[in-house]
Amino acid sequence: MLYESSAAAIAIFAAFVLGVVGLSFYLGRKGQSAKGYYAAHGEIHWFVNGIAFAGDYLSAASFLGICGMIAFNGYDGFLYSIGFLAGWIVALFVIAEPIKALGKFTFADALDSRFNSRGIKLAVAISTLVVSIFYLIPQMVGAGDLIVPLLGLPHTVGVILVGVAVTMIVVTAGMVSTTWVQFIKGSLLVFFCGILAAMILNRGLVVGAGPAANLTPQVRTVTPAGTVLIDGKPQSKDHDLRPVGTLKELPARYAGKTATGPLRPLEYLAALEDSTIVTWSSKKHTDAEGTHTTYSPVERRGAELLKPGGYFKGLSTGKLADRLDFASLMLALFCGTASLPHILIRYYTVKDAAAARKSTVVGIAAIGAFYVLTLYLGLGAMTSAALDPTSTNMAAPLLAKSFSTTLFAIISAIAFTTVLGTVSGLIMAGSGAVAHDLVENVFRIPMTDHEKVRCGKIAAVGLGIIAMVLGVLFRSFNVSFLVGWAFNIAASANLPALVMLLFWPRTTKQGIIAAVTVGMLSSLAWILMSADTFEKVYGWSREASIVPFSQPGLVTIPLGFLVLVVVSLLTPKPVEPKTSDMVRSHG
């Protein structure tokens, strides 16, 4: 569908970007120490840190991706939400306090706290960079993709805007400004999703009318010359795809009515389950005239849409490999959160273990509330008669547009700025891995405190430039699955080492190095040989893939543990330092 750029959206977005960059300069006006740059002096209030966790964690994939997945496929998007949130249980109950007690600036500090090994720092710095870059690419490409319909600017402008703004945020005041940007973004995201959900409940369920109620199939053709045709005629403002996603029939108790009126939260879900909804499926074929995508309506009962299996088709095929693939994804989401370096470094910004604990609880509350709200946003979009059949990512902004253009402008600007918060966290994690882990601790280049900060800032600028280049290079790739890769690699490389270091005193430095290296390489190799990658990246047949299912976690996470145990048992027992010394030296 064609979109008109909204001056209000550009104005709101510009105000937000200028606001956060201005705030960053204000926060960065004083000279900085390394502790200030990397860990915000450890003085961030636990509540602010908790909301910043939400701002760091809830990427565009969470906001736009999950809403779109629910709007188009029903319940299965919510399975992602459940997995993403469950990962915080590992973070809170297992990781939060020890990582705060053991580390200083980076995740490598914590893993290396007992050994002072350059090997551990090197392996962990590389895994941090690999995970952060896989996470970064979809954020940057997403920023470019979003700016086209939302603000009417070219893709490259979106990528450069995000890259420059984020680099300025990180370089001005490091973790201090990054924290405040994430705090503002997290608050705005949860607040406006709450407003949107309240408006959905207030509107209740409405039987579709207008162009969206026309249920004849639609065909979009892209000719070899690049012209877009809709049902055989050139696409224009007056001849475009019709919006889709309507409610066809209300539950029997509303017989004769076209709207339910305001509904309570659980009432809304129950009424939707008893309704009949029209979703749209797409089918692609190519011939001499171009690539044709046919969008056809599918009438479905609400009860069918509100149970698992709409997106994860493997759940209903009964094939073991399909079930293992799903189980593997849910395991990676569960284990991945507490292994993401850009999340873990947030534990160094608070003053002590109790504050780390409290901020995680605030994070769980904010992120949990957000995921419940996205269920309503997704289902609201499904029946909003406003969806673009070509783009699942546009579901949330178009839902907002079905209420008012101002809300559309606000949600669009928030969707775009969502990218800023997450990317600044990723650049910060990468900057720490390069400057603190590699330059300072692996290459052991002597630096004063001031030089450490400068080195971190140079690394941040370098990473910002790399992010922009990758965002432009990968623009035509479908990169949404890279976030899944990042979770799998983080869980396979980092979690076994972290958990065993905390709970198994026999863990040796060789065990940690081997587990991180094998976990990272095996999960990456598995992904590169999987059916999903064969089909979506190489364009080959799924059947040619070498591994039995696409998601590696189910195999590579246990493999990380196994490698750590075997290598640790084969290498000399570590000499135990006194716990008090250990904590003091990193406190």
Added chain:
Amino acid sequence: MSAHESRSESLKHAPAVSASSRIGLTLFWIYVLLYAGFMVLVLFQPDLLSLRPFGGVNLAIAYGMGLIAGAFLLAIVYMAACRAVEDRGPPRG
């Protein structure tokens, strides 16, 4: 020193052995059971999730929302339990 004594001795130096981490681990396993129970239903008994035992929403929605609310409730329990332990003072020695 027997193997058992040696293990107990070295466990004292494992970073995660404290009263709060023991509480954390108990709550962690409770959540793992809840999460695994949900996954077993999704993977092997998806039809059960269509049932509406409470009249309104189906089990898929109720269990999913329950997992989100449950995470928050366990987090609150953890915070309160840790505070109670800290108020009593650290059990050193």
